[in-house]
Amino acid sequence: MSAPGPASRLLITGGAGFIGSCYVRDVLARRDGTRITVLDKLTYAGNRANLAPVEADSEQAARFSFVRGDIADPEVVGPLVAEADAVVNFAAESHVDRSILDPTAFLRTGVDGVHVLLEAVRRETERAPAGGRRAEPRFLQVSTDEVYGSVAAGFSREGDPLAPRSPYAAAKAAGELLARSYHVTYGLDVVITRGANTYGPYHHPEKLIPLFVTNALDDRALPLYGDGMQVRDWLYVADHAGAIDHVLRRGNAGEVYNVPGAAELPNRDVVAQLLARLGKPWSLVRFVEDRPGHDRRYAMDGAKLASLGWTNQVAFADGLAATIDWFRANEAWWRAARSGEWDAYYDRQYAGRLASADAVAEVSPGAQAAAGAEAVPADVAPGGQPAETEA
Ligand code: NAD
Ligand code: TYD
Numbered sequence: 001m002s003a004p005g006p007a008s009r010l011l012i013t014g015g016a017g018f019i020g021s022c023y024v025r026d027v028l029a030r031r032d033g034t035r036i037t038v039l040d041k042l043t044y045a046g047n048r049a050n051l052a053p054v055e056a057d058s059e060q061a062a063r064f065s066f067v068r069g070d071i072a073d074p075e076v077v078g079p080l081v082a083e084a085d086a087v088v089n090f091a092a093e094s095h096v097d098r099s100i101l102d103p104t105a106f107l108r109t110g111v112d113g114v115h116v117l118l119e120a121v122r123r124e125t126e127r128a129p130a131g132g133r134r135a136e137p138r139f140l141q142v143s144t145d146e147v148y149g150s151v152a153a154g155f156s157r158e159g160d161p162l163a164p165r166s167p168y169a170a171a172k173a174a175g176e177l178l179a180r181s182y183h184v185t186y187g188l189d190v191v192i193t194r195g196a197n198t199y200g201p202y203h204h205p206e207k208l209i210p211l212f213v214t215n216a217l218d219d220r221a222l223p224l225y226g227d228g229m230q231v232r233d234w235l236y237v238a239d240h241a242g243a244i245d246h247v248l249r250r251g252n253a254g255e256v257y258n259v260p261g262a263a264e265l266p267n268r269d270v271v272a273q274l275l276a277r278l279g280k281p282w283s284l285v286r287f288v289e290d291r292p293g294h295d296r297r298y299a300m301d302g303a304k305l306a307s308l309g310w311t312n313q314v315a316f317a318d319g320l321a322a323t324i325d326w327f328r329a330n331e332a333w334w335r336a337a338r339s340g341e342w343d344a345y346y347d348r349q350y351a352g353r354l355a356s357a358d359a360v361a362e363v364s365p366g367a368q369a370a371a372g373a374e375a376v377p378a379d380v381a382p383g384g385q386p387a388e389t390e391a
Contacts, residue, residue: 003138003249004086007033011084013071013117014091016040018203019142019195021050023088023241028060035063039080041070043105044341045094049333050202071113074120081120086138086248089117092175095206096146096168097349100292103167110171111178114141118182125188138189139179140248145196145233145258147173150295157301158194158256165293176256183254191251193244196261196300200237200319201326205337206345208232209320212271213327214334216280223350223357226290228268231297235261236319239312246310260302263316273317277324288353 004010010027014020015038027034040046054060069076071091081087091113093099093106121139128136148156149163162177164170176192183190203210212222243259251257275282314322327334338346 003251005249007035008085009035009037009083011037011039011080011087013039013087013089014046014142016042016046016048016050016066017090017094018045018050018200019198019237019240019244020088020090021047021202022200022237023090023244024051024064025053026238026241027245028054028057028064031059033063037065037067037080037083039067039069039071039076040091041109042068043093045204045206047202047337049336070109072108072116074116077116077120078123081117081124081137082133084124084137085135086140087117087121088140088142088244088248089114090142092142092172093168095204096166097206097291098345099166099168099171101348103171106167106171107174110175114175114178118179118188121188122182122186125186136189138191138248138253139182140244140251141176141179141190141192142244143176143192143194143256144169144172145194145260145298145300146295147176147194148298148300151297151299155260155299155301156258158258158304165295169295180254180256189253191247191253192256193247193259194256194300195240195243195259196235196298197232198235198237198240198261200323201330202333203237203323205334208267209270209274209323210327210334212274213278213324214338216275216278216284217327217331219280219284221286221354221357222271222284223286223288223353224267224271225288226294228271228285228287229266229296230294231264231266231299232270233261233264233299234270234316234319235259235312236314236316236322239314242313243305243310246308247305250308255304257305257308258300258302259305260300260312261316262312262314262319264299265316273320274324277321286354286357288350288357 012024015024024036054064092110099106121137125136127133146169147162147164149165162173164173179190182188199209205211205214215222247257
């Protein structure tokens, strides 16, 4: 095993995205000599501004470099992996709804891209015993709880069968299975993390929490899918990044580690809490046509990661407050993220849903009173229809 210590050289792929950029900011801010190269394609979800705090700090900037490129391009990947003590792969297309609209890019990055990275790591692993480099590189594949599929009851453990149900989750499962196969077949030093639904600053506004926060700040409708009773286990981004680093340094080769969140909540409760914090009314919510194949619940057992010595630090109420404060203070960031192809995507995903929802899902005045409360309004029945018809 060759887990990287302080002052190591890390290649962070997808490091301009939401979780990857948090990882880069947090690791460089420790000032322990670690050097980081980010390789990122800068898709619609990648943003160099997410790394601005690093580039504005001369000590951190001296230990940081950025390469724009594709993990599926062996010409770019080969020389970067040759320089690295470890590779942490955050790069992916990450939004389930977009994977339903068109899975192509999900497979290219999630399967072909992971394959290209693994081939480069394999070459470097083979060079190490001959003295071609100081140690074999470690490869950490960032995966997701969505590979388990929908979990009706109980908590997924690392040995459970994988049953992905969206093209996004299937591509993530394929990527991590390929990584594991390179450990078994070629002896690569591979570790895998499966993280829960993550939220926090710099989160792209296509996802539930930042979409609803930014829409609510503009007093726009909040499109809640189906009955809004789907359950997610929410993980603050700094906790997710910290857990990944913990596994990188201490995880055992060939092992998978669940990274659960700190709060198992139905979407309705998440929305009620964020509206309360924003001081906005529940009447902004529209119950819209559900996502096809929508997973009802994700929930993971975190005992294996805990036994490695990791615990989350941030409670959901604190993380949500910090996230909302960040979005309030960084309007230019999220308005830029909601530009370019955003309107075309938003129309495709929501225009039809919102048009048909408006006719049926007016929320009663009683529900609006819930804006100041934590609870979901009781007078909105499952399915989104008001329990009583308003005159
Ligand atoms: P994100 O969409 O914010 O960031 C993805 C980054 O990868 C972007 O910077 C993008 O430009 C880059 N990228 C995409 N394709 C690339 C390619 N071919 N080559 C190089 N770079 C490429 O995603 P995120 O939310 O930060 O997620 C990061 C990782 O964590 C993903 O692998 C995701 O599957 C996983 N994950 C996310 C969550 C979550 O709730 N967000 C939960 C568990 C696991
Ligand atoms: P999302 O943030 O897309 O994460 P994931 O699909 O990976 O869990 O969605 C979180 C939950 O919120 C999920 O149950 C789908 C739901 N959701 C909505 O109800 N409306 C929306 O507009 C979005 C984006 C998500």
